[in-house]
Amino acid sequence: MKSFITIIASALMSIFTxxxxxxxxxxxxxxxxxxxxxxxxxxxITYAGSGDTIYLTPSPITYGDIRISNSHLTIxxxxxxxxxxxxxxxxxxGNIWISGNNSYFTCxxxxxxxxxxxxxxxxxxxxxxxxxxxNISGYLSIGGxxxxxxxxxxxxxxIGFGQSNSVYSLQNAISNTAVRNNIVTGAVxxxxxxxxxxxxHNIFEGHIxxxxxxxxxxxxxxxxxxxxxxxxxxxxxxxxxxxxxxxxAELNYMSANGNISNNNVxxxxxPIFNNSVSSAQNFAGLLNYDWTIVSGAPExxxxxxxxxxxxxxxxxxxxxxxxxPTNQNFTGTTQIPQMVYMNxxxxxxxxxxxxxxxxxIARKQK
Numbered sequence: 200m201k202s203f204i205t206i207i208a209s210a211l212m213s214i215f216t217x218x219x220x221x222x223x224x225x226x227x228x229x230x231x232x233x234x235x236x237x238x239x240x241x242x243x244i245t246y247a248g249s250g251d252t253i254y255l256t257p258s259p260i261t262y263g264d265i266r267i268s269n270s271h272l273t274i275x276x277x278x279x280x281x282x283x284x285x286x287x288x289x290x291x292x293g294n295i296w297i298s299g300n301n302s303y304f305t306c307x308x309x310x311x312x313x314x315x316x317x318x319x320x321x322x323x324x325x326x327x328x329x330x331x332x333x334n335i336s337g338y339l340s341i342g343g344x345x346x347x348x349x350x351x352x353x354x355x356x357x358i359g360f361g362q363s364n365s366v367y368s369l370q371n372a373i374s375n376t377a378v379r380n381n382i383v384t385g386a387v388x389x390x391x392x393x394x395x396x397x398x399x400h401n402i403f404e405g406h407i408x409x410x411x412x413x414x415x416x417x418x419x420x421x422x423x424x425x426x427x428x429x430x431x432x433x434x435x436x437x438x439x440x441x442x443x444x445x446x447x448a449e450l451n452y453m454s455a456n457g458n459i460s461n462n463n464v465x466x467x468x469x470p471i472f473n474n475s476v477s478s479a480q481n482f483a484g485l486l487n488y489d490w491t492i493v494s495g496a497p498e499x500x501x502x503x504x505x506x507x508x509x510x511x512x513x514x515x516x517x518x519x520x521x522x523x524p525t526n527q528n529f530t531g532t533t534q535i536p537q538m539v540y541m542n543x544x545x546x547x548x549x550x551x552x553x554x555x556x557x558x559x560i561a562r563k564q565k
């Protein structure tokens with residue numbers, strides 16, 4: 200019999216609604232082989248209430264663009280890279296537009312084109328937004344205070360912008376945002392109205408532009424050409440690692456423009472990672488490498504919290520499976536158990552005939 204394809208936690212993906220303090224779980228699938236309560240994500244969002252959770256089944260088809268105006272909404276997908284699953288399907292959405300005044304929106308386990316702050320008529324912020332375990336192939340635009348961005352791969356990170364630089368920037372101070380344990384393959388760009396934002400345990404491969412009053416702890420600037428960044432002031436750099444052909448200039452930049460710099464290091468060990476990575480990598484390239492730190496490297500156990508610098512240190516490390524192929528350590532799968540293989544060898548059993556054995560394999564992210 201045809202093997203069943205990957206689904207997210209069959210008990211959670213079955214067609215029923217769980218009521219917990221008036222919140223509900225809604226299932227969405229545009230894959231005909233794994234039907235859900237809704238066939239479109241937009242439809243599920245329309246009928247979602249405060250505190251609801253939406254589960255998106257992996258599918259070969261994108262769920263398209265979505266606009267989030269609901270507060271207290273959670274969207275959970277099946278991951279952005281699933282090479283160990285039966286059919287390798289991922290959960291794909293287009294652009295996510297987060298409206299001003301929105302709060303407590305959470306999404307994880309998604310392949311996303313762009314995440315935009317969406318408010319063309321005023322400068323209201325979106326607050327308490329959490330984005331985790333996503334691969335964002337375009338822009339992630341942080342549009343308010345108290346955002347958390349963690350365990351993501353991001354092509355371009357912007358703080359305080361709308362759809363583009365030409366669209367409204369926020370004119371109120373953005374504060375208390377935590378960007379931690381991510382890989383940012385492009386630039387990080389901000390606006391002047393920033394106050395007490397924190398960047399911990401990331402790998403940065405691009406410039407850091409126009410940021411002020413930010414704290415950078417325990418990051419690795421990997422071929423980021425930090426020395427050619429512009430417009431940065433009053434930032435604090437503690438226990439960061441620099442690896443590039445211009446490391447001394449990058450270390451000096453951390454102390455320029457009113458910035459404070461303490462205990463930052465440049466690597467004398469090559470490579471600093473457990474693969475020989477000789478240049479910055481895009482999403483497809485970084486899947487081929489192990490980004491854990493080499494024992495004895497300056498970045499090994501020298502972060503401000505005593506762990507490694509980079510994405511596998513700190514309290515929120517990027518999920519890692521020791522012994523797995525490197526491309527299975529960037530999956531975007533969440534803590535919810537996910538079926539990776541199921542097989543029913545025969546479609547039916549006659550009366551009085553022996554029962555069949557069903558093979559079922561599942562795993563969850565650490």
